[in-house]
Amino acid sequence: MQSLTIRRPDDWHLHLRDGAMLEGVIGDTSSTFARAIIMPNLVPPVVTTADATAYRERIMKALPAGHRFQPLMTLYLTEHTSADDVEEGKKSGLITAVKLYPAGATTNSHGGVRDMEKAMPVLERMAKIGLPLCVHGEVTTPDVDIFDREAVFIETVLDPLRRRLPELKITMEHVTTADGIDYIKSAKANLAGSITTHHLIINRNAILVGGIRPHYYCLPVAKRENHRLALRAAATSGDARFFLGTDSAPHVDPLKECACGCAGIYTSINTMSCLAHVFEQDGALDRLEAFASLNGPAWYGLEPNEERITLERQDAPVVFPARIETGAGPVTVFDPMFALHWQIKA
Ligand SMILES: NC(=O)N[C@@H](CC(=O)O)C(=O)O
Ligand SMILES: [Zn+2]
Numbered sequence: 026m027q028s029l030t031i032r033r034p035d036d037w038h039l040h041l042r043d044g045a046m047l048e049g050v051i052g053d054t055s056s057t058f059a060r061a062i063i064m065p066n067l068v069p070p071v072v073t074t075a076d077a078t079a080y081r082e083r084i085m086k087a088l089p090a091g092h093r094f095q096p097l098m099t100l101y102l103t104e105h106t107s108a109d110d111v112e113e114g115k116k117s118g119l120i121t122a123v124k125l126y127p128a129g130a131t132t133n134s135h136g137g138v139r140d141m142e143k144a145m146p147v148l149e150r151m152a153k154i155g156l157p158l159c160v161h162g163e164v165t166t167p168d169v170d171i172f173d174r175e176a177v178f179i180e181t182v183l184d185p186l187r188r189r190l191p192e193l194k195i196t197m198e199h200v201t202t203a204d205g206i207d208y209i210k211s212a213k214a215n216l217a218g219s220i221t222t223h224h225l226i227i228n229r230n231a232i233l234v235g236g237i238r239p240h241y242y243c244l245p246v247a248k249r250e251n252h253r254l255a256l257r258a259a260a261t262s263g264d265a266r267f268f269l270g271t272d273s274a275p276h277v278d279p280l281k282e283c284a285c286g287c288a289g290i291y292t293s294i295n296t297m298s299c300l301a302h303v304f305e306q307d308g309a310l311d312r313l314e315a316f317a318s319l320n321g322p323a324w325y326g327l328e329p330n331e332e333r334i335t336l337e338r339q340d341a342p343v344v345f346p347a348r349i350e351t352g353a354g355p356v357t358v359f360d361p362m363f364a365l366h367w368q369i370k371a
């Protein structure tokens with residue numbers, strides 16, 4: 026049997042939600058990943074250090090017995106965020122990053138930033154104290170086609186911000202385009218990108234061909250095949266600027282299978298099996314550890330995990346449940362549309 030031992034991975038972009046959903050999903054992450062950057066887009070969002078402290082406590086309480094897991098907390102940037110509060114959060118060790126959601130760009134982002142000018146004092150402070158900004162990189166202006174939102178964001182928001190504040194460390198999260206990959210590669214410093222599991226596997230056909238398939242709908246929406254190939258090349262290259270952020274984003278099935286379905290794909294449970302498949306296909310299994318376990322911590326100034334996991338390849342397909350049951354309702358699991366053969370050794 027073929028096997029691969031790597032340092033225990035981390036997830037640099039994760040939605041754990043709250044309440045019954047949090048309880049239903051956290052074990053799928055904490056059984057595999059040592060740490061995860063926890064997205065703050067709850068209802069209401071995690072805006073202050075006090076909010077993040079309370080949310081962290083709820084996460085730790087929901088953690089299954091015996092699991093070791095460290096949630097890395099983020100704050101949801103608003104036009105009213107206090108720079109002092111952000112600095113306090115970083116100093117106390119609680120806050121790993123601040124998250125920029127352009128208002129209206131994605132799930133629970135209506136309280137996000139409309140006018141970047143209003144966020145400048147906080148961003149300047151973050152640059153000064155070395156606190157990274159995570160961005161959902163899409164513009165929301167109605168005249169921009171949804172498939173172009175990332176490219177236009179780079180040109181009209183991200184690049185001007187980086188010119189104005191070159192010392193600010195920015196993570197372009199869930200990169201979905203060749204434009205994003207090229208832009209990150211062109212930067213001399215202070216820019217990196219996370220890539221999701223599903224964007225390495227699906228292109229936009231998965232959502233639209235043969236019927237509309239809500240469980241492949243996420244934001245940023247999957248793009249054309251040439252973009253997927255660019256993401257794959259970047260992820261499997263070993264380039265330290267690219268690392269895993271699953272963006273696993275659970276929504277209960279009734280909220281996805283309806284006339285106006287939510288964006289988000291649930292991959293926490295089968296991400297490592299999917300990634301091993303992708304890296305094997307591209308002849309890059311030796312670089313899976315860089316993508317999933319080394320590049321992320323290096324970017325965030327943390328040590329890689331000491332623990333190891335072993336992935337084993339078996340001839341018989343590894344079967345994951347089609348959906349998980351949570352106290353909030355059923356959540357469909359990402360189906361990569363090919364058989365998986367790798368699994369984490371218990
Ligand atoms: N990725 C998604 O499609 N959805 C995320 C929000 C986000 O990361 O943009 C969610 O919170 O559901
Ligand atoms: Zn996002």
Ligand SMILES: [Zn+2]
Pocket residue numbers: 038039040064272274
């Ligand atoms: Zn997300």
